[in-house]
Amino acid sequence: MTHRPDDAAEAGRRLRADARRNRARILAAAEEVFAEKGESASTEEVAARAGVAIGTVFRHFPTKRDLLAAIMKELRTRLVDEAAALSADAGPAAAFFDYFAFMVERAARVRTVLGLLAAEGMGAEPGDQIRDLEQVVGELLEAAQRAGAVRPDVALDEVMAILTATCQGALHGAWDDDLRRRTLGIVFDGLRPRA
Amino acid sequence: MTHRPDDAAEAGRRLRADARRNRARILAAAEEVFAEKGESASTEEVAARAGVAIGTVFRHFPTKRDLLAAIMKELRTRLVDEAAALSADAGPAAAFFDYFAFMVERAARVRTVLGLLAAEGMGAEPGDQIRDLEQVVGELLEAAQRAGAVRPDVALDEVMAILTATCQGALHGAWDDDLRRRTLGIVFDGLRPRA
Amino acid sequence: MTHRPDDAAEAGRRLRADARRNRARILAAAEEVFAEKGESASTEEVAARAGVAIGTVFRHFPTKRDLLAAIMKELRTRLVDEAAALSADAGPAAAFFDYFAFMVERAARVRTVLGLLAAEGMGAEPGDQIRDLEQVVGELLEAAQRAGAVRPDVALDEVMAILTATCQGALHGAWDDDLRRRTLGIVFDGLRPRA
Amino acid sequence: MTHRPDDAAEAGRRLRADARRNRARILAAAEEVFAEKGESASTEEVAARAGVAIGTVFRHFPTKRDLLAAIMKELRTRLVDEAAALSADAGPAAAFFDYFAFMVERAARVRTVLGLLAAEGMGAEPGDQIRDLEQVVGELLEAAQRAGAVRPDVALDEVMAILTATCQGALHGAWDDDLRRRTLGIVFDGLRPRA
DNA sequence: TATGAATGAGATTTCATTCAT
């Protein structure tokens, strides 16, 4: 009937090569467009930017909401993956703070990170992606606390709250690199143990 | 054209009063509606909530954008006024942190505070309202720094950035009172001088 | 919010004169258009035929389904009213057969009579219009049976079934006047008492 | 181009068999789907029900209209064939009335019988199928009239009209078995000679 | 001045049909 869309792709079922290419293109275009104009941007513009017809967008994402949800999911996956790289490259203290800064820097560019962090009820389907963003941050946090780089009395939900807030601030406030660095400095000071 | 000119004059005065009342009602309704559904909510819904016809909304605010801008302005005025009360009631240290907390608590309720802080290009018309929000915060900050309650190396733009960020986080994250308190605790620690 | 449409008009609440005029125009245009092209005809064509913009149709009938339902309702009312006239003018025997013939003749022109008789689940809201079509036919039938013009063992549901069927046949078959007369002759013979 | 021509030939035969099977499947699925949802049902749904891809449907029937026409033709053939069986099994009187009842019962299930009877301009291609439905009914009618079971003054077009009408009524009215029997009783009485 | 109906551009969604794989 209606093309058993997108989740099929997610679930790993086979898609034709060109379909997969288009799906990726659409996601990329959508991320750009929604990043620039907010989620009230039109689906038609997404299609145009992706270089496909409007119907193709619909085939992959039957609803605008589905498209938005797919962007979030994709982005979350990417961010989680990048966390792994960071924690491999650096010691636990650096890993935590680097990841925090990294996400905020991302947010300054990509408006959609917002929705990702705010979760906004968009089907997170816990379990279908074992390592969720919050879990990743939790791991980095614990490691940093064990290493004495973060106050032991700070809980994960507070960290997520501050991370979210900082990302949103960075985005909407259009901070430049310097302001971001100084702002993060204050936040990080709040997280570090008192001398 | 009116039969009894005296009555006409009286009616005119009465109408102006009505108009003022309507303006206020519309602003209040708009603040509620946009707070709940974001700024993509429809003008018709604002009219309905205000109990007036759609035409009346457009008579007072020729454009949706104008309506949004008016909300911001009204809110800014209110917040600035409240700052005066706080700094009168408390010492400089308390005043700064109280005001910060006060704004974040507001943000948790009113989505529009966001736009206010983010400025979003909506006609701030600097000067037509002598004391702007940023200036108020600046004064509180300076006082708190002189009193030794805030690190002297913290600049106003950083404070505004963190304030904005925390407000946005509080709103979109739907923090409860406890989480808000703990989160602010961390931020405030970052702002206080090291022992 | 969304214009408290159509039922307002139905319920007799005041509508502006021009609005009432447009509502009537739209209904008339819709009846024509759907009669000609079936219910898959486009709302836009209805708007064009009525000489209004598409949004006006939407204001009165928020959904295509609502528009269809309104046509049915309007038509039912008209038919029921016309029954009263017939039973006043003629004796009971003539009244019944005349009404039957009258409806079939109508059906030959108006495709929508179909849906009316078939009821198709479109909100009949029993009670909000005390005398429904079936009831009217029932009254005419009873009177005709008391007068000995219709077999006493014929039940109302059979009559409605034959009436519906004949209407649909007349419509889809595009019967001419002669064929309709002869066909009704056979049906009426089946309804009359055996000599 | 094929490497082994023998296999190619064999494959060709196999493919033709597959194709025939697919054609039949599609027709069956289409009959079901259009019966349930009317002819505005989507071609994709037909494909899904048939278990083939949408492209396959269009390979066999280049146009939706062609598909509809094919259903009609297929159905007509089936109904005509079944007439032969009936007139062989029973006397002429029974054959006519049985066939009439049989078609109405069919119509109660299959929405497409409607279109068949109404002809709707869909390529009947007279002559390519020597015995048409109307002709079959005509033969049964004549036989029944010769046997004195049907009034001699009834013409074929009237019978077709009543038959069509009753089929449509049965379909759209969703008559149950009992109502259908009683309704047909009245119609048949109208067709029988007066005592 | 208030009302609320009308406008019409634009957004989302549907679906018959084409075409690369």
Next chain:
DNA sequence: AATGAATGAAATCTCATTCAT
């Protein structure tokens, strides 16, 4: 010959804004 992705015109519905009453 089958598949199913892509197309794009058209349909439905939304909503900021205008204007007659």
